[in-house]
Amino acid sequence: MSGGADFAAAAAAGRPVPSRLGRLGVPALLFTLLALAPLLAMAGAEGYLLSLLSRVMIFAIAAIALDLILGYGGLVSFGHAAFLGIGAYAVGILSSHGIEDAFVQLAVALGASGLFALATGAISLRTKGVYFIMITLAFGQMLFFLATSLASYGGDDGLTLASKSLIFGRKLIEGDRAFYYAVFACLLVTYILGRSIVASRFGRVLRGSRDNPVRMEAIGFHPFRYQLAAYGISGMLTGLAGFLLANQAEFVSPAYMTWQRSGELIFMVILGGLGSLHGALLGAAAFLLLEEYLAGVTEHWKMIFGPLLIVVVLFARGGIMGILGGRGRRD
Amino acid sequence: MNHLIRIAGLAATVCIAAGGAQAQEKLKVGLLLTLSGPSAVLGQQARDGFQLAMKDMGGKLGGREVEVIVVDDELKPDVAVTKVKGLLERDKVDFVVGPIFSNVAAAIHKPIVEAQTFYISPNAGPSTFAGKGCNPYFFATSYQNDQNHEVLGKVAQDRGYKRVYLLAPNYQAGKDSLAGFKRHYKGEVVEESYTPLNTLDFQSELAKIASMNPDAIFTFMPGGMGVNLVKQYKGAGLMEKIPFLSAFTVDESTLPAQQDAAIGAFGGSNWAPNLDTPENKKFVAAYEAAYNSVPGSYSMHAYDTALLIDSALKATGGKTDNKDAVRAALKKAEFKSLRGDFKFGANGFPVQDFYLVKAAKRADGKFQTEIVQKVFDDYADAYGKECAATN
Amino acid sequence: MTPTLLLVQVLNGLQFGLILFLIAAGLTLVFGVMDFINLAHGVQYMVGAYLAAAFAAWTGSFWLALGLALPTALVVGLLLEILVFRHLYDRDHLDQVLATFGVILFLNQGVKFLWGAAPLNVPMPDLLSGSIPLPGGLLYPTYRIAIIAAGLGVAGLLYVLVHHTRIGMLVRAGASNAPMVSALGVDIRRLFMGVFGFGAMLAGFAGAMVAPILSVEPGMGDNILILAFVVIVIGGIGSIRGAFLAALLIGLVDTVGRTLAPTLLRLFLDPSVASQTGRAVAPMLIYILMAAVLFFRPSGLFPVRR
Numbered sequence A: 001m002s003g004g005a006d007f008a009a010a011a012a013a014g015r016p017v018p019s020r021l022g023r024l025g026v027p028a029l030l031f032t033l034l035a036l037a038p039l040l041a042m043a044g045a046e047g048y049l050l051s052l053l054s055r056v057m058i059f060a061i062a063a064i065a066l067d068l069i070l071g072y073g074g075l076v077s078f079g080h081a082a083f084l085g086i087g088a089y090a091v092g093i094l095s096s097h098g099i100e101d102a103f104v105q106l107a108v109a110l111g112a113s114g115l116f117a118l119a120t121g122a123i124s125l126r127t128k129g130v131y132f133i134m135i136t137l138a139f140g141q142m143l144f145f146l147a148t149s150l151a152s153y154g155g156d157d158g159l160t161l162a163s164k165s166l167i168f169g170r171k172l173i174e175g176d177r178a179f180y181y182a183v184f185a186c187l188l189v190t191y192i193l194g195r196s197i198v199a200s201r202f203g204r205v206l207r208g209s210r211d212n213p214v215r216m217e218a219i220g221f222h223p224f225r226y227q228l229a230a231y232g233i234s235g236m237l238t239g240l241a242g243f244l245l246a247n248q249a250e251f252v253s254p255a256y257m258t259w260q261r262s263g264e265l266i267f268m269v270i271l272g273g274l275g276s277l278h279g280a281l282l283g284a285a286a287f288l289l290l291e292e293y294l295a296g297v298t299e300h301w302k303m304i305f306g307p308l309l310i311v312v313v314l315f316a317r318g319g320i321m322g323i324l325g326g327r328g329r330r331d
Numbered sequence B: 001m002n003h004l005i006r007i008a009g010l011a012a013t014v015c016i017a018a019g020g021a022q023a024q025e026k027l028k029v030g031l032l033l034t035l036s037g038p039s040a041v042l043g044q045q046a047r048d049g050f051q052l053a054m055k056d057m058g059g060k061l062g063g064r065e066v067e068v069i070v071v072d073d074e075l076k077p078d079v080a081v082t083k084v085k086g087l088l089e090r091d092k093v094d095f096v097v098g099p100i101f102s103n104v105a106a107a108i109h110k111p112i113v114e115a116q117t118f119y120i121s122p123n124a125g126p127s128t129f130a131g132k133g134c135n136p137y138f139f140a141t142s143y144q145n146d147q148n149h150e151v152l153g154k155v156a157q158d159r160g161y162k163r164v165y166l167l168a169p170n171y172q173a174g175k176d177s178l179a180g181f182k183r184h185y186k187g188e189v190v191e192e193s194y195t196p197l198n199t200l201d202f203q204s205e206l207a208k209i210a211s212m213n214p215d216a217i218f219t220f221m222p223g224g225m226g227v228n229l230v231k232q233y234k235g236a237g238l239m240e241k242i243p244f245l246s247a248f249t250v251d252e253s254t255l256p257a258q259q260d261a262a263i264g265a266f267g268g269s270n271w272a273p274n275l276d277t278p279e280n281k282k283f284v285a286a287y288e289a290a291y292n293s294v295p296g297s298y299s300m301h302a303y304d305t306a307l308l309i310d311s312a313l314k315a316t317g318g319k320t321d322n323k324d325a326v327r328a329a330l331k332k333a334e335f336k337s338l339r340g341d342f343k344f345g346a347n348g349f350p351v352q353d354f355y356l357v358k359a360a361k362r363a364d365g366k367f368q369t370e371i372v373q374k375v376f377d378d379y380a381d382a383y384g385k386e387c388a389a390t391n
Numbered sequence C: 001m002t003p004t005l006l007l008v009q010v011l012n013g014l015q016f017g018l019i020l021f022l023i024a025a026g027l028t029l030v031f032g033v034m035d036f037i038n039l040a041h042g043v044q045y046m047v048g049a050y051l052a053a054a055f056a057a058w059t060g061s062f063w064l065a066l067g068l069a070l071p072t073a074l075v076v077g078l079l080l081e082i083l084v085f086r087h088l089y090d091r092d093h094l095d096q097v098l099a100t101f102g103v104i105l106f107l108n109q110g111v112k113f114l115w116g117a118a119p120l121n122v123p124m125p126d127l128l129s130g131s132i133p134l135p136g137g138l139l140y141p142t143y144r145i146a147i148i149a150a151g152l153g154v155a156g157l158l159y160v161l162v163h164h165t166r167i168g169m170l171v172r173a174g175a176s177n178a179p180m181v182s183a184l185g186v187d188i189r190r191l192f193m194g195v196f197g198f199g200a201m202l203a204g205f206a207g208a209m210v211a212p213i214l215s216v217e218p219g220m221g222d223n224i225l226i227l228a229f230v231v232i233v234i235g236g237i238g239s240i241r242g243a244f245l246a247a248l249l250i251g252l253v254d255t256v257g258r259t260l261a262p263t264l265l266r267l268f269l270d271p272s273v274a275s276q277t278g279r280a281v282a283p284m285l286i287y288i289l290m291a292a293v294l295f296f297r298p299s300g301l302f303p304v305r306r
Helices: A003-012 A020-041 A046-070 A081-096 A102-124 A129-148 A176-199 A201-211 A213-218 A223-249 A259-272 A278-297 A302-315 A319-324 B002-023 B040-056 B077-090 B102-114 B146-158 B172-182 B203-212 B223-235 B255-262 B278-291 B297-315 B323-332 C003-034 C041-059 C062-083 C093-115 C142-164 C166-183 C188-210 C220-235 C240-268 C271-296
Strands: B027-033 B064-072 B095-097 B118-121 B138-140 B163-169 B188-195 B216-220 B244-247 B266-269 B350-361 B367-379 C131-133 C139-141
Touching: A020 A046, A020 A176, A020 A278, A046 A081, A046 A176, A046 A223, A046 A259, A046 A278, A046 B077, A081 A102, A081 A129, A081 A223, A081 A259, A102 A129, A102 A223, A129 A259, A129 C220, A129 C271, A176 A201, A176 A223, A176 A278, A201 A213, A201 A223, A213 A223, A223 B077, A259 A278, A259 A302, A259 A319, A259 C093, A278 A302, A278 A319, A278 B064, A302 C093, B027 B040, B027 B077, B040 B064, B040 B278, B040 B297, B064 B077, B077 B095, B077 B102, B095 B297, B102 B118, B118 B297, B118 B323, B146 B172, B146 B216, B146 B244, B146 B266, B146 B350, B146 B367, B163 B172, B163 B203, B172 B188, B172 B216, B188 B203, B203 B223, B203 C003, B203 C240, B223 B244, B223 B255, B255 B350, B255 B367, B266 B367, B278 B297, B297 B323, C003 C041, C003 C142, C003 C166, C003 C188, C003 C220, C003 C240, C041 C062, C041 C093, C041 C188, C041 C220, C062 C188, C093 C220, C131 C142, C139 C142, C142 C166, C142 C188, C142 C240, C166 C188, C220 C240, C220 C271, C240 C271
Parallel strands: B027 B064, B027 B095, B095 B118, B118 B138, B163 B188, B163 B216, B216 B244, B244 B266
Antiparallel strands: B266 B350, B350 B367, C131 C139
């Protein structure tokens, strides 16, 4: 990992250099906490807590995937829920045909989301800014309506899985704790993969294309190719989250791919702080846990949650990572 | 020193709390309903119906103090799964009452029955749970989803309508609804029209209906879609010309918005606020006094659900640990339902009467559905035969 | 499909398109002039409808309700501007998106808190509650004709305002180069506030106009917001003319396409397959249209030159 170059790039762009705590401490702390959480959960309501935290981690995977293109590539995808849906439907459709092997399902989920990302990315990346936002929304909506019309797979109502995916024909991830650690492993792999992508030459070209595409072109790179590859990777990782989401709920439905879901993913990334990857994790956790907590306090929780988001934007630049000092990227 | 005292105090509090819990442990009932978004009104009706029952019974079910925990499923199946796990494992509820929507019902079914907890639906009654997928832990105090549609099909058949226009949103429940209608209707279906879900403007449908001039239309348009359809149907001058048969389109949740436009529209139901039993009169009056709105069948089912749990716990002496005993007691349904006759079929769905109802304006200016005629007597759903549960 | 039916569809498409235009006009101006993404624009439409419902219940008259709802919608818009939006103009788009999403959550829940979750009713004014016969024997509701007329009227007014007044000139100038306008000594803050309030009022007007035919319920602005964004993106951001044409296009494609798509597909496919595919394709049509427009013209049909 070429930390020096990272440092120099940040300094050159006039951004505050993330403190050492922000760079290593926060993610290390987060993952330690997540690894130990099941021990705490044993005190009571284990299944509920693990299920809630699994959900947080699943959305964190999707948020990290989105941060990869949003925070580092400047590409605001408003259709990322489609990939959640592709991943989930890969599980649902295959298992309704009796194919319950996790590896087959995962391969299909990743393959299908990758292909969809490449196909739609190739078209979407012709546009910039808000036009990119809207064209990704368009593809997301098309897939949503397609899912609602799949009458043989439950249409709008969705379909229930007979069981969680099987690993080597055995129910290895059936239990709450086993599933929790499976999700944890996926999150860790996603994070490490994200980190190494960001630190690689590829990642630097991606950031360069975000900041100054003309210059990148001038020095011999094709921003389009890098952005498309990043979009593909991001789509596949979100497909992984969809695969996990289907297994967690043991249920698949078009509700996973509404535009509101795509929006929530964006909000998670912004709330956490752009362009740090673990900020996305924090954002997903804050978003979902606050929602869960506030909903328990009052029926009108959205009247608290809404203003809270406004306050975060107005007074905490750079989201939660901004508050923590390891400031994320700002435009 | 202070420190020690505080710790001692804390320990004492914990002991007292634990002791108290042992002496009189509360019965916990989790209400999982849709309380946000455009369909929130249905969840609110069910919640208020249940709370009213709790008030009428002095906060006790089967002699036990009750803690009611209300959660919002946000009409998102995956959210509902997490919430229901919270009810089951954090709150350790003895009963789950809910949900409103079938897709949520499908998603939460597995975690609840796997936790061997009883699960009573005050509205959603999907065919999957009534037939092969029936489960000894699942009961519905409402109906099987098809039945209300079947009422209108029977009415259309009996009244001799030869040509009927069918209209439903393009999703599973919409397709099921038209299938339910056609179970008893044998005449000609001039058009089976599916509009995209959440269609707000029905002008083009209305134009088609007007030009085809059928003997009647049958539609299933829940929530805001129903409000819009009825207002526009009336606006196009069709309400007087072509009978409007509907299910879940004109009820107490939509009438406050439809008002005069709905007068003349027909629906199918297992109950109406004007059903003439002393219990029902008392319920409707109390509900209106408490919540300032006319109760719909959602509240009635939830109220009945509380009565049902109460009757079962009375039979078991307030105990819930022997599941078989609780189930047997639930099955007996020994309570006086607001709707009159009520018993359970083998699949945990009610066997009950169904009525043709129509929208009407009351003397006090409020709107409600009123019974026109009884269409089915002690009617069971079509799927019960497939239920293989051996209980 | 008979010609009369097609005519009805076209009228419906027009009416829907004009409502979309009323919402999109404010959105595209705010976006174009201030470079501000306002997701809360849809809830201003909802607020307009709720205000109309509340005032109609209070006064018993649709016209009074409309008259009172407009200035109140303006006030609500200005309040939001002062309390929240003003502090976001110099932020990046994503901050604006998150904060305005917070406003959506708050207001969607707020109307439910104030008026309950049940849909509300606005009675149709007697004057406009009849129907007009169309050639071919079908009736068309007068109220919808009134919406079309009002929509066209507002569009005309906007045209005059934007292209033939000093304020309009400033707004157009602001859309292509805001710092320059500011440098020329125009109080850009007041201009922004005016544009913002005006946009909010237009959205509120649209909400009040549809209240008698649609159900007034929490969240009614969410889906229409997305459609309004589709409109301004197809039209080209900041362009009123683009928004107008795109709104009509979307209105017509969505309405007419829904009936035409299955009919057309029946020419190529077996009827049951055709109706199945038609139902799947119909709601996608506008998104396919948008993707296609952006594919060939990545900045919309009428890009404002910067």
